[in-house]
Amino acid sequence: MLITDLFEETYLAISANKTRSGLTILGIVIGIGSVIAMISIGQGATGSIETSIQSMGSNLITVSPGFQRSFSQVSAGRGSAQTLTMEDSETIAKEVPFVQAVAPELSRRYQIVAKGKNTNTQVVGTTASYPGVKNIEIDQGSFVSEQNVSSQSKVAVLGPTTRDDLFGEGTVPIGETVRINGINFKVIGVTKSKGGTAFGSQDDMIFIPITTAQRFLAGSDHVSTISVQAESPQVMTQVQTEITNLLLELHNITDPQMADFSVLSQQDILGAASSMTNTMTILLAAIAGISLIVGGIGIMNMMMTAVIERTREIGLRKAIGAKRLDISLQFLAEAVMLTFLGGVLGIILGSGIAYGITFFAGMATKISLFSIILAFSVSAGIGILFGYWPAQKAAKLNPIEALRYE
């Protein structure tokens, strides 16, 4: 039998029992649909986390302080140490090759007061290179300049959210005064909104010169993080290693295990975040997969019934020369066709659900080619898997007994 004959036979058999075929297909439609929808939710989450990490800056390497080690071996926890200094930051900028820009920062939360309104937000002391490193753009006025840093000026740049909280939405607060920790700062600019990220909003911040933060707010000359921008993604690992070696040397540490700082690239953070969302995606897809198996059993059930109903027909086909393979292919093709149709409709349904979730719940979803290919091959696979047994049963029928079947 030719392939086209097989298709014709399959089409006739499926269309002869439209209601039953339709209900059987529905099981697969729901199974494939939920797998597609679940994967799209998972990948949407991964995607939005990735964009938010990328929006923090490109080719970014973050140096943070490590444990505060004392002689008693009591650890105060990672990030608690005040081991990084302005000198570290300047040396990195000077000595490590392929570094585009370095932005040290000293951040702490303070209560901010302006015109009788007040809020509590993150105050970031930093340098002029910060906007370039962190992908921040200026909306109004200007950012902290080199000169502000060297002269320890009391100037502040507001994030849009902070501006809204203190002065009201859409206002231009340039020249106004804000009080941070009892000290007056003059507002010189407002940054552009970047939207919230999974790691805190970069819109709800106040930027001031790092030297000012060290002298008037923190009272010490340490920095809380150093953000380093590499020239290209290719040199990231090299830059990461060079920074580690340089800081070990500067801090007089011989054993890298005892380092009092950590150097993390964006990829490291991205890796951790995506491994988390991947686990979630797999979990969701696995739950949806169970419904797919149930749908597959529905297909098998229908095929078993079809084999019994068409016993005489199988007997006749054998009598006029059909071989075992002809018969088993016919039933297998029918099962695969059913699951395939279910797969196509399921992809449409799943995409619809994903679209609906984005539209009504505002959650990011992403339908990837991968999940569509996966759905197709899984549905075809289920057709073969659950169609095989009924097809074999049909092929092995004894023609004489089949012809006599009542």
Place this chain on the structure above:
Amino acid sequence: MIEVKNITKVYKSGDIETRVLKGISFSIKEGEFVAIIGPSGSGKSTLMHILGCLDTPTSGQYFFEGKDVSRLSDDELADIRKKEIGFVFQAFNLLPRATVLRNVVLPLAYANIPKGEREEIAKRALLSAGLDEKTFYRLSNQLSGGEMQRVAIARALVNNPTIVLADEPTGNLDSKTGEVVLETFKNLNKQGRTVILITHEKYIAEKAERTISLKDGEIIEDIINHRSKMVQQIKE
């Protein structure tokens, strides 16, 4: 063309052995019209299944055009059925919900005849089975019994088989339609085709040139029907 030598068929169910055929030998030449007659339980259906390569004998040999087919596998037998044998059943066994034409095209599909040639061949077979073109595109379950059986005959003929095997072809038909169907077989035989007819009714068997009578799994009589021979001779 067909030669069976001492074939037996034993069915086992549990410890009980049933000997359905007890050593049957005969041969059929090309162009013969043979009726195999016997009461139910005589083994005539089993014999037909073996002759039609649907089954193999327990012992003995069956030569089909000089080739021993008594020990072939399922798929090898299917090949012989496809090319050499046309079946006509008592219950017609047409595919319901399929058109007349499609029913007749089916054996051609299994024989891998190119798609473009199939309809032409099928239509010729239908015409020679005595159906007119009006019926070709009707669904097979909308036909009368006589028409159905003629569709089944057309299906049996469509692959141009060496022999046509008919198992009680008139069993489900009234006597008048039965006559027409029998006449169709006679015409086929006149065109030079070998026809083997299985029946339990004597008057049907007498239409054939030769009658092999079975009883309890053995041949009790193998005669040439002079009446039909004489009729033929007169015609000639």
